Amino acid sequence: MTNAFQKLAVPGVQLLRPYLPGKPVAELERELGITNSIKLASNENPLGPSKKAVAAAQGILNKINIYPDGGSHELRHLLASRHGVSADCITIGNGSNDILELVARAFLAPCYSAVFSEFSFAVYPIVVQAVGAEARIAAALPADHQVMPYGHDLDAIIKQLEPNTRVVFVANPNNPTGTWLDKDRLEQFLAKVPDDVIVVLDEAYYEYMPDDLKPDSDALLKRFANLLVTRTFSKIYGLAGLRVGYSISHPDVADILNRVRQPFNVNLVAQVAAVAALDDDAHLQQSIAMNNAGLMQLSTGFKKLDLETIPSIANFISVHLGREAAPVYEGLLREGIIVRPVANYNLPQHLRITVGTDEQNTRVLTALEKIL
Numbered sequence: 232m233t234n235a236f237q238k239l240a241v242p243g244v245q246l247l248r249p250y251l252p253g254k255p256v257a258e259l260e261r262e263l264g265i266t267n268s269i270k271l272a273s274n275e276n277p278l279g280p281s282k283k284a285v286a287a288a289q290g291i292l293n294k295i296n297i298y299p300d301g302g303s304h305e306l307r308h309l310l311a312s313r314h315g316v317s318a319d320c321i322t323i324g325n326g327s328n329d330i331l332e333l334v335a336r337a338f339l340a341p342c343y344s345a346v347f348s349e350f351s352f353a354v355y356p357i358v359v360q361a362v363g364a365e366a367r368i369a370a371a372l373p374a375d376h377q378v379m380p381y382g383h384d385l386d387a388i389i390k391q392l393e394p395n396t397r398v399v400f401v402a403n404p405n406n407p408t409g410t411w412l413d414k415d416r417l418e419q420f421l422a423k424v425p426d427d428v429i430v431v432l433d434e435a436y437y438e439y440m441p442d443d444l445k446p447d448s449d450a451l452l453k454r455f456a457n458l459l460v461t462r463t464f465s466k467i468y469g470l471a472g473l474r475v476g477y478s479i480s481h482p483d484v485a486d487i488l489n490r491v492r493q494p495f496n497v498n499l500v501a502q503v504a505a506v507a508a509l510d511d512d513a514h515l516q517q518s519i520a521m522n523n524a525g526l527m528q529l530s531t532g533f534k535k536l537d538l539e540t541i542p543s544i545a546n547f548i549s550v551h552l553g554r555e556a557a558p559v560y561e562g563l564l565r566e567g568i569i570v571r572p573v574a575n576y577n578l579p580q581h582l583r584i585t586v587g588t589d590e591q592n593t594r595v596l597t598a599l600e601k602i603l
């Protein structure tokens with residue numbers, strides 16, 4: 232009987248496999264009876280949240296009997312002024328994941344297709360399949376590519392576009408690789424995509440990019456009406472647990488997303504914490520500095536262990552172990568260290584490791600040396 236329910240699910244959902252989150256610390260400690268473990272698996276900010284955001288969140292807790300502002304007025308207006316657009320260009324989501332889903336529900340259906348690169352964020356195939364649309368995968372740049380091994384091949388993405396393509400997903404920097412797109416090539420790419428295709432430029436790790444590599448996405452939005460840029464408070468802003476992200480797009484696109492959005496998709500606490508986090512530049516700068524130091528520490532450490540890495544400017548780095556990664560992942564778990572296996576991304580010999588504090592990075596390098 233239970234099997235019969237499988238057949239009741241709509242076709243796209245029948246074939247779906249759920250997103251695999253990083254293993255929670257509490258779960259590992261329960262399983263192994265250990266304490267003091269660390270999680271470098273979900274690209275969370277090792278510095279923690281902004282103290283201003285925490286204070287704002289605490290300050291609103293006695294009002295949680297009230298529905299949040301369904302239009303996220305204050306946050307939306309603040310973001311609009313930051314990006315130099317009008318507030319009707321901003322859509323706030325329950326994490327940027329919510330926005331990705333809104334895009335799929337609003338612009339995709341079984342007769343349409345979406346295109347993204349091999350080694351792309353695992354949520355893209357989920358949101359596309361869930362609405363029964365076709366996912367068309369463009370091969371990534373080869374592992375021995377001189378400039379950007381495993382990176383997005385924008386020409387290959389263009390080649391995958393079909394007349395029924397409605398959405399393209401491109402993450403910059405990309406997860407799980409950490410690779411990035413050349414600014415000029417990104418612009419040339421946008422110029423080649425037909426204007427009836429929505430380009431989702433997922434900038435979850437934008438703030439970590441060195442300034443000279445950052446595309447001016449606000450300027451690109453003015454030139455390309457079919458561009459939708461997503462950002463999140465989950466990564467550098469350290470608010471992953473509250474779930475808040477947003478998109479900047481043409482107001483007509485935002486209007487369409489708003490039609491499928493849950494009326495109160497972003498909770499009260501998240502809205503005020505995000506507003507406060509935007510006002511904490513010191514936290515942002517400190518997070519960037521810590522990440523730069525950590526990226527350097529980890530890449531130097533991996534080099535000493537003779538391990539190759541995928542070039543990364545995000546807050547994580549994917550390391551090639553030259554053998555099956557699963558047993559190494561298990562070995563790290565026994566040392567109380569949770570990292571991210573990426574076999575589900577078709578990278579069975581890599582582990583993705585989030586940049587942690589100095590101490591956490593040392594711990595993962597020491598454990599890796601011991602295991603290998």
Ligand SMILES: *Cc1c(COP(=O)(O)O)cnc(C)c1O
Pocket residue numbers: 274325326327328329352402405406433435462463464465466471474475476
């Ligand atoms: C982490 C991540 C997100 C953000 O997810 P939230 O729902 O905002 O927490 C979006 N895109 C990519 C590529 C990510 O890695």
